[in-house]
Amino acid sequence: MSKDSFGARGTLEVGDNSYEIFRLSAVEGTEKLPYSLKVLAENLLRTEDGANITEDHIKAIANWDPSADPSIEIQFTPARVLMQDFTGVPCIVDLSTMREAVTALGGDPTKVNPLAPAEMVIDHSVIIDVFGRADAFERNVDLEYQRNGERYQFLRWGQGAFDDFKVVPPGTGIVHQVNIEHLARSIMVRNGQAYPDTCVGTDSHTTMENGLGVLGWGVGGIEAEAAMLGQPISMLIPRVVGFKLTGQISAGVTATDVVLTVTEMLRQHGVVGKFVEFYGEGVAEVPLANRATLGNMSPEFGSTAAMFPIDEVTVDYLRLTGRDEEQLALVEAYAKEQGMWHNAEKEPVFSEYLELDLGSVVPSIAGPKRPQDRILLSEAKTAFRKDIHQYVEENHPADHTQLDEALEESFPASDPATLSFADDGAVQVQSAANGSEGRPTKPVRVKAEAQGEFILDHGAVAVAGITSCTNTSNPSVMIGAALLAKKAVEKGLTSKPWVKTNMAPGSQVVTDYYEKAGLWPYLEKLGFYLGGYGCTTCIGNTGPLPEEISKAINENDLTVTAVLSGNRNFEGRISPDVKMNYLASPPLVIAYAIAGTMDFDFESDPLGQDTDGNDVFLKDVWPSAKEIDDTISQAISQEMFTKSYADVFKGDERWRSLPTPEGDTFEWDENSTYVRKAPYFDGMTQEPEPVTDIKGARVLAALGDSVTTDHISPAGAIKPGTPAAQYLDEHGVARKDYNSLGSRRGNHEVMIRGTFANIRLRNQLLDDVSGGYTRDFTQEGGPQSFIFDASRNYQEAGTPLVVLGGKEYGSGSSRDWAAKGTMLLGVRAVIVESFERIHRSNLIGMGVVPLQFPEGESYKSLGIDGTEVFDIEGIEELNEGKTPKTVHVTATKESGEKIEFDAVVRIDTPGEADYYRNGGILQFVLRNMIKS
Template sequence: MAINNSVDSFSAHDTLTVGDESYEIYRLDAVPGTEKLPYSLKVLAENLLRTEDGANITKEHIEAIASWDPSADPSVEIQFTPARVIMQDFTGVPCIVDLATMREAVGDLGGDRQKVNPLAPADLVIDHSVIADLFGTADAFERNVEIEYERNGERYQFLRWGQGAFDDFKVVPPGTGIVHQVNIEYLASVVMTRDGVAYPDTCVGTDSHTTMENGLGVLGWGVGGIEAEAAMLGQPVSMLIPRVVGFKLSGERRPGVTATDVVLTVTEMLRKHGVVGKFVEFYGEGVSEVPLANRATLGNMSPEFGSTAAIFPIDEVTIDYLRMTGRDEQQLALVEAYAKAQGMWHDPSREPKFSEYLELDLSDVVPSIAGPKRPQDRIALDDAKSAFRKDIHNYVTNGNPAPETKLDEAVEETFPASDPATLSFADEGSVPLHSAAVNAEGRPTKPVTVRSDERGQFVLDHGAVAIAAITSCTNTSNPEVMMGAALLAKKAVEKGLTTKPWVKTTMAPGSQVVTDYYDKAGVWPYLEKLGFFLVGYGCTTCIGNSGPLSDEISAAINENDLSVTAVLSGNRNFEGRINPDVKMNYLASPPLVIAYALAGTMDFDFEHDALGTDEQGNEVFLKDIWPTQQEITDTIASSINQEMFRKNYADVFKGDDRWRNLPTPSGDTFEWDPKSTYVRKPPYFDGMPAEPQPVTDISGARVLALLGDSVTTDHISPAGNIKAGTPAAQYLDEHGVDKANYNSYGSRRGNHEVMIRGTFANIRLKNQLLDDVSGGYTRDFTSDDAPQAFIYDAAQNYAKQGTPLVVLGGKEYGSGSSRDWAAKGTSLLGVRAVITESFERIHRSNLIGMGVIPLQFPAGESAASLKLDGTETFDITGIEALNEGKTPKTVHVTATKSGGDTVEFDAVVRIDTPGEADYYRNGGILQYVLRNMLKAN
């Protein structure tokens, strides 16, 4: 939002004339010192300058950022006011649910309900709900969209209500594209104008990959839905002026190296360096050589580095991209004139000071993949086969039967045993379940013969590629890698190669523009020949919406405990995320996704292993079908034009007949359907007093979960399938929902009853309170024998006894998606504190936003080093100091073991800013905002 300031201590208010238009601006050169700042901090400085009010934002704040010390640790809190908010439907639906609930709560407490209305423009793109149920056929897209509406019609009606009930809130309908690709191709303006004021386009979003806009020079990042709601309602984002890491790009890529390979290399480097809570800014002569699409790919992966943002400054490349994507000439002129007037135009001869420095010579980058479970675990393609052979041992238990759990039973219900006629063992059933033979090279192997009516007979083994998916805005926004994949498909077909019959092949571009340039280039027939038919415009496989594998393949995998793989052109490959049948997931460029579909296995060396033979019987290797850079460049030049973008975004909010014909509720408040299993009124404001109650210390708490390192928000709040037999499924059963219509956790985020039951329900979660058990289980200490129980069931028992709960974790707790339900679910289960070795940025702030205190073990200590096994009772004292307006640096923790022995330590309080302390004192950020609204009446 523009927000004209009322103070202007530096007399920065001025006029900028561009052509025949004049704009009000707040000039940075009015503030001494700002000329030396990195680009990203200049954007923050302008934000403060324009919104200075003498109270929340003061002259001293502006001077603090102007005199920023690159070497200092962050200590100065500022209030950043983003210009707009962007959401996707998984995270956006609960946002609008919360706003609708807040509107009622304000009215119930005697306030003005219309105060609950976006003050900053908010856009929601429906892109996370399409599932690749059908694939490999010409009608896959149309059928998947039909199924999407059948599953999600109730949610979509609710969003259409919100579009009418709230001002400045727009919805991009299903089947249009992926939120971040729509953002960079259409929604982002780089320089915004509102009420006659021109200012940098800044944007926070309810998806961690909002940082894709950083490639355009738009500063913004992912926040939890609860923070996004507050931003929509005019609440600034409380933050410390960050350290900024300068990342210099130099040299040129070798032939055959893609933007994906570069970003996987950068991800590995920055994760290893450590950039959590920092800005990353690309600089130097090499910046101008990086195409905008590649910049967007790098920005997109910022959450995988761990950084808050990963930004490029504005330059000619930015302007060329804006022109190519159909922005009007006046806007282009404004962007250039504004950037130059504010010292934000890239000038490599004037390099700013940074807090830390890294450099990558692009000529050092080699073709790469990442996996099998984290984006930062890069593997050079040359080493992929040997790396797989090493990793497969972690997924195969030689001769040791795995313990059966209730989750196994749930899986068996979901994937029933196939008819014996369709499944047989390669060696007449002599290989026992949960064991594996070892081949001559030492790789575990368990070949299983599968007979399929559609695909014939074939052999599945550990490492088989069960899913090959071109998916995710990370790469589908990049014409270079998308056209590279299409040309590789063309050459493969011309050589007579085919994809393996057990591979589920899907194509889900991030916008309809991709379809247009594929059509113009004439490459669709080759992709379809290899099975890569269009399945939808949305996240699909990257978010876990890969859809089911065919029955016979799923049965073979589950009955024989095969460790099969997925290869996807996405940004996330966490355990349990992609598909419940698939244990090992690898990120790769779109051309390599097709290459692995041709190979059919991860146990493959592209340099030495042939993909097949041509008509003459000659072996065909990957190098024989890999397109040259010139071929890709020439095809792009002849196939992509400005008109494609203008045509596809001309009526972007209009939607198809299905969208326009949805029955739409009306009214300022929503009429909740008590029978709904998708959208329910949440309990956050039930019984909330107008004034906050004092915060209290924690006494007699039990451990709900003892977790290890790299626990992601996917582990805490999964987005994927709801398994039969689990608490969420039991709830749906009780409400008359057939198993076939369970849908996913992501699609049911508007129903807190489902989401509470799904918290800590990831099938790969390892709760160390139990031995060798995966899934949403814990020990229930409300019973003397502390039996194994579902986490949800145990939490309900603790609640009945009035027992508070804590969660213990390791390093990088809460990494991954900006999933507010990971914090909401934690809070609603009764967890008062989470104690870890370290937190990822977004989840830490989300916990505070839900009234859960984030604590860290003393430096160098952990649950293991302190000999905590999770059976202890916890007392935490010192929290009450927050009632006095002070945030203690530490609180005292006493863990009492069953025999009476105690472990005591001082835990670091990770409430990092005074604003966060206000949120915690109020029981959460939404309660804080609501009370402020009441005071403003």
């Protein structure tokens, strides 16, 4: 119950219903706040407890100074938690293990449940192994169940065992699209209270919900678990960037073009750690699907959230997607009562301002390796020819006998090319069409069993994927792509044989409206068969390229490209065979599949010839805005959404027939290599043991600046010969079935062995060695060893461990295993120059103390090389209920020389001190649960 110091508690009558609300009008100053801060202010009013959330916190947000740098920490309590299956599995493993711990301590295991609604959508596991054929979807889902059956059985048990935990089974849709189309509430109702829907998720693109007026963002698994269990999230009251929208987008411009433009603008402006909020007259002209597309890309801007306030457009979308009229009436009435309804005439005060005339946006793509690197479509060929030089060794010998055929097949007739030969036989092609510096070429003849015979060269589009929640949630670009396919097929155009095509809608509604509009046959004619409902290409689940094509690429070191309608195109992410990745709208994905190469100018190069031999250009097949709008109005209805989501948690026959354990606690399979009981509560007592100083510690790793959570806990492939691979070998797992570290997050034994195991990690304890290695000082001379093996030896010897680092330690994705693995390796303290916020709090959440070197100092400046023995004194003050500002560190060298300094303790709030005293956040919650 809120202390309600401001007397804000009241009722709101909507129709026949009455709801308890906390009125912002009770707190002077809140009326001037941006929408997103009004949501935070209401959150604090409703959860004021006098300890973690006080009257002063509420006053601080009401008196927010837009020009000030963030300094005031608040505790935000999300209304619900959203998970995808990769990051969600460990959360459910931990909840399951908590039930057993409660039982061991004499409590009732059924009391361990999410205290905030938790919903998971299984969407990250389907891989496009099969493509370009009618049975692709069925075969890919079959393979998904074969690979992930153990995880799915476990999640299905959790769905039945836990209250307030729901699972959307595989083959349904992408988490963020399912969220905006069905799960998001905009205004929540719970226990008679109405309040803004806020939601954190275990995926960075949770921000898609910002388009619906839902404040939320991606967090690490530890924060998500804490939120599920009713714990608030620490954050600073942020700066808010006002982004004014004016005008309307022009014909031929898509939502994807708008979002790539906004991404470039906000990256250049700098919005890391800030909220972005869209406002102005142009907001009303932005359809909800486009708002969601913009919200989705918030992580690519770098902002925490990218908000649209609630307005008529929000309510209309909620109605279209099947929300009931009672909910719609509440959303409108609540937003208007609280001053959260968008008013274009009343401009809030923001910290910073940007503006975009939507009419100025032009068609664009982004690449070849970052979402913010926007390229005008009219300059795409020139940019490609410039960028490819970074990826290709210029002096490749070429087979001259293939050149005539290669040129005939690789270059449009309208782009005559001039050839020149280096002394060693390398070939350069100088384009006469655009006067660029030309491009390297290395034509290779490929004979593929399924695709036939063709010439493959640098720049070939090897992957064309319509994929990712960013765009598949948007009917205008999805219908646009299908209409382009129709026009192309009618002109006699085809996709190039070397292109791996993929159509992965974000929900079954897309399939329904394609069928109703009669557009599927045209997509399929171009190879875009339904491949799966999941993230697929965008998260690297592209699947293997056809064997002959992959072989030709790798044996000849060809630089081929991928074009996808996703949100991320980082190097190595899409396919191991592809070096250059481009983000584009769904219609352009299809256009590039037809063109077959990035070395293409859509204005001057024809896509092909029609049945009469006439050149066909992109403008000849690009659908008009009227054609798209007419198709949408004819093909999309409310009934599609209500039908698709009527039994969304039920699943297909595969899901329902999974053999699923019953009971309040899970029956762990000792032979499972995917899901194992977590060890965090082993030997836990009702009262926490006093915290102790750290004596006789050794350095496990001494690291440099900008060490990311990807370095600490990689999520990619499991490399043969490493400790994780050795563990799987010992458990009879064949190398082809290793799967990824991401898919095995429910097994701590694999994940500990994968911690600090990134192949690019550089431990300064060793000279010029990269990978998961250290020196093991339990053995004479401290020989080189795998970090996991050394950790095990240290733990057997009873030796605590520390990790040393530089600036920005733990940046990147908020990956929970970066903190969990650190703790399970026996690390008691991490001492660095500065921390990334989420990783610092995650370390505390796992009982590891985060310490910082004195201002301006580093371990190198202090003369520390990592071979020393460390003693850390002063931690025990926490037992007295206070948090020391510093602790005293003594590093003793083998010679006996001592280096001493005072390290800053980065336990920043009383709540964090409680977590640390209890050995971690989960232990703190568990003990309180038993007490209550």
